[in-house]
Amino acid sequence: xxxxxQNSGPLSVPEGAIASLNCTYSDRGSQSFFWYRQYSGKSxxxxxxxxxxxxxxxxxxxxxxxxxxxxxxxxxxxxQPSDSATYLCAVTPSNFGNxxxxxxxxxxxxxxx
Amino acid sequence: xxxxxxxPSHQVTQMGQEVILRCVPISxxxxxxxxxxxxxxxxxxxxxxxxxxISEKSEIFDDQFSVERPDGSNFTLKIRSTKLEDSAMYFxxxxxxxxxxxxxGTRLTVV
Numbered sequence: 001x002x003x004x005x006q007n008s009g010p011l012s013v014p015e016g017a018i019a020s021l022n023c024t025y026s027d028r029g030s031q032s033f034f035w036y037r038q039y040s041g042k043s044x045x046x047x048x049x050x051x052x053x054x055x056x057x058x059x060x061x062x063x064x065x066x067x068x069x070x071x072x073x074x075x076x077x078x079x080q081p082s083d084s085a086t087y088l089c090a091v092t093p094s095n096f097g098n099x100x101x102x103x104x105x106x107x108x109x110x111x112x113x
Numbered sequence: 114x115x116x117x118x119x120x121p122s123h124q125v126t127q128m129g130q131e132v133i134l135r136c137v138p139i140s141x142x143x144x145x146x147x148x149x150x151x152x153x154x155x156x157x158x159x160x161x162x163x164x165x166x167i168s169e170k171s172e173i174f175d176d177q178f179s180v181e182r183p184d185g186s187n188f189t190l191k192i193r194s195t196k197l198e199d200s201a202m203y204f205x206x207x208x209x210x211x212x213x214x215x216x217x218g219t220r221l222t223v224v
Contacts, residue, residue: 034213043204043215044156088156098144098208100169103156 002027006089006104015113019076023089023104026070032099033065033072036088038106044088048074079111115139117216119205125222129194134219136188136205144208145188147180148215149173149201156204162188195223 003026013019021035032051036044050056050063050072062075072091076083086106092099118137126132138145147159160170160180167180179191188207192199200223205216 041202043218045215046213049212090156098163100146100158100161101148101156101213102158105155
């Protein structure tokens with residue numbers, strides 16, 4: 001069974017601080033890694049994807065991937081109340097982009113004003 | 114910005130009835146998917162569809178489920194005889210060069 005594990009939270013972070021979200025995956029053959037944001041009752045919204053080991057930055061968001069440790073993380077800098085949501089980690093087995101996504105259970109993040 | 118459209122947004126049905134959930138994927142995308150999310154649980158893959166046939170399906174996608182692309186734009190998920198445990202959000206997604214895009218979902222409630 002290929003699993004994606006996340007701490008369900010809730011994770012509470014003061015406004016303006018850095019939020020750190022973590023994810024581990026069991027399938028060592030996984031190649032593509034995604035972070036989605038999901039507001040209650042809404043569909044997942046893509047924040048970032050990463051394929052290579054190391055860091056990838058996009059605005060206030062940084063994704064970090066360590067394939068040897070089978071670990072991917074998301075950092076949110078200068079956290080805003082609008083960042084309060086559930087963050088879903090998802091993986092696929094290839095870089096082709098046409099594969100199914102395997103999701104974690106998500107981490108609920110609350111930004112405290 | 115192109116989007117995946119799902120209808121209806123909410124469907125209530127009696128146990129044992131057939132339901133059809135509809136999706137219009139992004140027009141130049143070639144890969145289509147259905148996922149579901151039971152309340153409070155994770156998003157689960159149901160089925161993927163490419164070149165007018167199923168390319169992969171999960172254990173959840175049993176004989177009660179079917180998918181169809183009846184014309185050049187619609188992509189449907191049919192549940193033949195709904196059970197209480199089919200109550201969930203159903204998300205359609207399509208994938209192309211610009212990546213995965215999810216629809217806004219259909220909330221299915223089986224009573």
